[in-house]
Amino acid sequence: MMRAALLVLVFLAAAPATAAEGKPARIVSLNLCADELVLRLAGPGRVASVTYLARDPRGSNVADLAARVPVNRGLAEEVVPLAPDLVIAGAFTTRATTAMLRRLGFEVMELGVPATLEEAYAQIGEVAARLGEEDRGAAMVGEIKAAMAALPPAPADHPTAVVVRPNGFTAGRGSVPDEVLARAGLDNLAARLSTDRMGQLALEEIVTARPDLLVVNSSPDAPPSLADELLHHPALAPYAKGGRAVPLPIRLWACAGPSLAEAAQRLAAARAAIAPGAARPPEGHRQ
Structure with missing residues (x-):
């Protein structure tokens, strides 16, 4: 009171x-x-x-x-x-x-919290309109869409990917990261394994699923924490050694904004860099 x-x-x-x-x-x-x-x-x-x-x-x-x-x-x-x-x-x-x-x-x-890119674009437009900056909002959305459209073409058989975040969280179905992965030419395995946008995956599920690419969603300069333990587990080390792990700060696709295009570009580059004969963790690998 x-x-x-x-x-x-x-x-x-x-x-x-x-x-x-x-x-x-x-x-x-x-x-x-x-x-x-x-x-x-x-x-x-x-x-x-x-x-x-x-x-x-x-x-x-x-x-x-x-x-x-x-x-x-x-x-x-x-x-x-x-x-x-x-x-x-x-x-x-x-x-x-x-x-x-x-x-x-x-x-x-x-x-x-936008669940799709279209919802993210709409949110940018709504905020811009309330700020009296409709032209700036439209320009921002236009730049993101143009960058998405300019992404390199993906192969018919999309490589698979799993996003790994602290505490085993991932990017599941019905989320902006899920759609960004698709735009980058990647098949999000967590969309099948996880039950919601921000579900968790156990280490065993990731290892068993054997994704082609591991997206490590963490800042490299963040202080050490127990939440990050999974990100550095020895069972996932073969991905880094085989060039199949890509670091991607969460900030790039956590909000509606220009960084969504940067996230898609980084992922598309990582997908294109996966050599057909690159080392892949063997099936049934355990640590």
């Missing part, structure tokens, strides 16, 4: 500006994917704050742009004094903060 009362007092002193009739001039982002869109589409000059995660190049595609604006940790106490005319948040994060901001009269736009 005291926290709410304090926020109300601050709110009265710094009421939110109204930008319904024009471009919002004080934008606050509470979501890493929103950080990228507002910084790319509106520019740092109109952004009052982004998440502190946006400054970390291991997980952010716009760390250079984020260095020019203040950051937040998703707290209402940080947002209210900024008197934003638009707050953009993720649909599944900072729920208490967004509820408080709405009660105080701030406009909050929530972004969902």
Whole structure:
């Protein structure tokens, strides 16, 4: 109750500006994917704050742009004094903060998690429209589509791939990474083995499936953790030795943005580099 009362007092002193009739001039982002869109589409000059995660190049595609604006940790106490005319948040994060901001009269736009490339393009368009930057949004989508269309043709018999993330998570069916893999000419084995977008695969399942390519979805400069243990398991070592493992930072396809094209290009290059006679882990290999 005291926290709410304090926020109300601050709110009265710094009421939110109204930008319904024009471009919002004080934008606050509470979501890493929103950080990228507002910084790319509106520019740092109109952004009052982004998440502190946006400054970390291991997980952010716009760390250079984020260095020019203040950051937040998703707290209402940080947002209210900024008197934003638009707050953009993720649909599944900072729920208490967004509820408080709405009660105080701030406009909050929530972004969902796209399940397809078309949904990603639509999200870029929706954010661009709200920012009053429709042309920039259309240009961004056009560039991504053009890059996807320019990918090298894939063979009729697509090589198989499995995405390996910390804690055994993978990219399953009904996800943007699943579609990016397909655009790159790869058959996502996890779409058959996993039950949802972000399912988990045991080491035994990966070894038994014997994918042609292992996509290691982790930042090479991330600090060591128990979650990464599977990524470095000896049973997967033959993929690296045989040139069948490709590192791909999660940031490249975690959000709607230009990096989706870069992810597809890297995967297409890795697929093309797989020599027909390259070493492949033997069937039934165990460690």
